[in-house]
Amino acid sequence: MSFLITGLLAFGFYLILTAGSGTILGGWSAAELIAGAVTALIVAAASSRLLGQRCGAGALNPLRWVLAFIYVIGPLFWGMAKANLDVARRVITGEIRPGIVKVKAGLAEDLGVTMLANSITLTPGTLTVDIDDESHDLYIHWIDVKTDSPSIEDISGGFSGWIRRITE
Amino acid sequence: MSPLEILIYILGAVGLFFNTLGTVALFRFPDVYTRLHGATKCTTFGSIFLTLAVILYGLTSWQSGGESRYGILALHAAVALVALLVTNPTGAHAIARAAHRSGVGPKFAVVDALADEKGRRK
């Protein structure tokens, strides 16, 4: 299963990079299609074991991809815009009150925790420093500490709800 | 000048503004973690806007001139955008973790839960 997912992703990526090279199926030459398929097979054979532990069969569910896309262009982008204006203000004024706080993620799967950690890094004044492997607690550097023991909503807004919907 | 061209100029200007702030943050903030905030967030955001300007430039040139290589330019710029968006926060996280584990603590921190946790385990 992971062989198939890795191969399809590699082939898709190759197709995107070589679009416009010919006329088959609207934009590819036969040589590029064959080269892409061979490359994807080699990549899948070499790296499917690495990715296999991380993604199950659910990674191919198209509904999840649609949800993830909506999440990226909607809430995540808006959160990033707010984060950047906030950090920009702090760069100019120099007002900071940094500290590292511990937060319960409340997510079970590795993929979800990874996405949440990345989203937190891109949102207002927060940066994931470390993840506890067993309890999935996140240690977060906060540029403007308001409370010593915040909940996940204080840190990431509604992101954890979105990620739960995408990954579980 | 068409409205789309004005939009390209605005996107480019916003991108340059945030990239400049990100670089200024490298010199203005006191320690590794706060510098990471400025550097990763502002430069990622600024680069996203610069890349969006390039995508829009490619699409408008494609529409008006009809040469397909401008479309390819826009598509490849979009792939570069996704690559930046996925890799930058992960890299920042790796640097932050490495800094904390190699013993470079945050300066001027009001609370450091991670150091407390490590102290308890020892």
Place this chain on the structure above:
Amino acid sequence: MELQGALTLAGLVVVILSVLSVLRCLLGPTVPDRVVGLDTLNTLVVAAMVVFGAALDEIILVDVAIVYALLSFIGTLYIAKFTERGLS
């Protein structure tokens, strides 16, 4: 073309910014500080490559930018791992 001139100018500004981030690499004071400078340099170089690719009409520069972004990410990860517990 006028728009391409503006894009070239934007690319030049990004190059100047990336030189400034090299200064952070040189100043330090700790190893992670230098890595932060390097990471910023990488992001800025990718942005500059994409902008120059449009400004100079060289699509190959954008392809190089994609590969550079992915490889520099792996470089950053390795340096981070190295500062964490040494070469092993």
